[in-house]
Amino acid sequence: MAEVLVYVDHVDGAVRKPTLELLTLARRIGEPVAVALGPGAENTAAALAEHGAVKVLTHDASEYADYLVVPKVDALQAAVEAASAGGSPAAVLVPSSAEGKEIAARLALRIGSGIITDAVDVEAGAEGPVATQSVFAASFTTKSRVSKGIPVITVKPNSAAVEAAPAAGAVEALSVSFSAQATGTKVTGRTPRESTGRPELTEAAIVVSGGRGVNGAENFALIEALADSLGAAVGASRAAVDAGWYPHTNQVGQTGKSVSPQLYIANGISGAIQHRAGMQTSKTIVAVNKDAEAPIFDLVDYGVVGDLFAVVPQLTEEINTRKG
Amino acid sequence: MSLRIVVTVKYVPDATGDRHFADDLTVDRDDVDGLLSELDEYAVEQALQISENSDDDVEITVLTVGPEDAKDALRKALSMGADKAVHVEDDDLHGTDAIGTSLVLAKAIEKAGYDLVISGLASTDGTMGVVPALLAERLGVPQVTLLSEVSVEGGTVKGRRDGDAASEQLEASLPAVVSVTDQSGEARYPSFKGIMAAKKKPVESWDLSDLDLEAGEVGLEGAWTKVDSATQRPARTAGTIVKDEGEGGKQLAEFLAGQKFI
Numbered sequence: 127m128a129e130v131l132v133y134v135d136h137v138d139g140a141v142r143k144p145t146l147e148l149l150t151l152a153r154r155i156g157e158p159v160a161v162a163l164g165p166g167a168e169n170t171a172a173a174l175a176e177h178g179a180v181k182v183l184t185h186d187a188s189e190y191a192d193y194l195v196v197p198k199v200d201a202l203q204a205a206v207e208a209a210s211a212g213g214s215p216a217a218v219l220v221p222s223s224a225e226g227k228e229i230a231a232r233l234a235l236r237i238g239s240g241i242i243t244d245a246v247d248v249e250a251g252a253e254g255p256v257a258t259q260s261v262f263a264a265s266f267t268t269k270s271r272v273s274k275g276i277p278v279i280t281v282k283p284n285s286a287a288v289e290a291a292p293a294a295g296a297v298e299a300l301s302v303s304f305s306a307q308a309t310g311t312k313v314t315g316r317t318p319r320e321s322t323g324r325p326e327l328t329e330a331a332i333v334v335s336g337g338r339g340v341n342g343a344e345n346f347a348l349i350e351a352l353a354d355s356l357g358a359a360v361g362a363s364r365a366a367v368d369a370g371w372y373p374h375t376n377q378v379g380q381t382g383k384s385v386s387p388q389l390y391i392a393n394g395i396s397g398a399i400q401h402r403a404g405m406q407t408s409k410t411i412v413a414v415n416k417d418a419e420a421p422i423f424d425l426v427d428y429g430v431v432g433d434l435f436a437v438v439p440q441l442t443e444e445i446n447t448r449k450g
Numbered sequence: 451m452s453l454r455i456v457v458t459v460k461y462v463p464d465a466t467g468d469r470h471f472a473d474d475l476t477v478d479r480d481d482v483d484g485l486l487s488e489l490d491e492y493a494v495e496q497a498l499q500i501s502e503n504s505d506d507d508v509e510i511t512v513l514t515v516g517p518e519d520a521k522d523a524l525r526k527a528l529s530m531g532a533d534k535a536v537h538v539e540d541d542d543l544h545g546t547d548a549i550g551t552s553l554v555l556a557k558a559i560e561k562a563g564y565d566l567v568i569s570g571l572a573s574t575d576g577t578m579g580v581v582p583a584l585l586a587e588r589l590g591v592p593q594v595t596l597l598s599e600v601s602v603e604g605g606t607v608k609g610r611r612d613g614d615a616a617s618e619q620l621e622a623s624l625p626a627v628v629s630v631t632d633q634s635g636e637a638r639y640p641s642f643k644g645i646m647a648a649k650k651k652p653v654e655s656w657d658l659s660d661l662d663l664e665a666g667e668v669g670l671e672g673a674w675t676k677v678d679s680a681t682q683r684p685a686r687t688a689g690t691i692v693k694d695e696g697e698g699g700k701q702l703a704e705f706l707a708g709q710k711f712i
Contacts, residue, residue, distance in 0.1 A: 432694025440699025
């Protein structure tokens, strides 16, 4: 069976969930071979093997942290070339983060391949892998494939289940020589984000969001309390972020994050197209809004027309009571 | 010293309109009003700010690849304050994918001459967000992308990239490709004076032959990806809507418990 290269997103060896989802999809089209770069790369092997990686190609160098994107493109290209020695890989799968898409695009151009981004599903097909995408603010679903070269596909978080599928996960050192472009953009400083202790927004099973109706930064405590009762991530609409009530990293919508959780709870959010673009593919949608005419109610499985300052605390209390 | 900035912009169907696909599965541009992609306004704005903060002689060229109507996007950017515009237009471009678009843009940027390319973070129709990285790869210059803050001084571009895990300070020598986010600063509205002045600013039209490109390298036939189908997502089935009469929170909890979320 042909190899499928999977680019590993990890933090010091801890593999992030979207990568494990990629392994599930990769197993549908071939034998997953993971590519892990940077500090702790070798420590990813156990988790990757557990989820189906037959091989884990690793490489560490200071360039990955000191320069933007290109060193990782050089390494992934080296992995494609190494894998091609045993026959053309069936695909290269990359998590659809901002950086993941940039790495995938440059790789595709270098190896003469087409690229599909933000897939929500990948299946085997007669003419190569078929990628499903959700487009035009999730009003259309397209099925596409790469028609030239080794398909390069980036996949959004929450697109597949994480499945245990033990495989060898043999660690092999990847040989990488950096290109002249690798050191073009220097990272001169890095400030890690403070951890909130909540799940990552794009990876969370449940997202609780607040919008204009929350009416102030201090009132987001209500949204956070509801989120914490459910073990959820916190999101915010553009209106709330532009008003300075919540950080941009938590923005859900066209210019923020696109989320697809099992449950999305929109509080005080009218549901403008800009917001819908980022949450419309959520499995179950719930909204609390005082305006019965708000477009968000067209999307919901369950909606409460009412004052969020009464409904949300009552909901939080009820959840905490039921949990005991 | 002079600084030549090329801002890439896209003319897109209005996101608040009823966007759909044409029979050949390309984006239908006939039935929906088009406009300058909102996210590209931030790129134009940052070019103008770099120009205003610079002692150098700065020239801003806005560049688009698109059909006849795409001139509207150029006009808007010119009325905001850009100096001149280039419109790459050719019937053979219909159906060009992101890889092909980056080829056309890169050729046009080289022909126009540049020290700095500024793009938006993504288009509001395709939303891939890969063109700036592809341009850097094709032009062989540093990629300084997804910046929430950008400045240019003495042949160096600096900026802040806010990622999920960390906020990074980036630095590169010109020439370079930059992309900016919607956090980089609100885009200005064109003034009446700006709108009048834009009418007199030069708009050059180039076709594929001006860029030494063959029809087969671009367009639907030259695309390296193929859309096999596009299906309208079924409307979500109408949900239960209740009015809060004092028990709304508890009713919602009951629904969530029934769905096994609690």
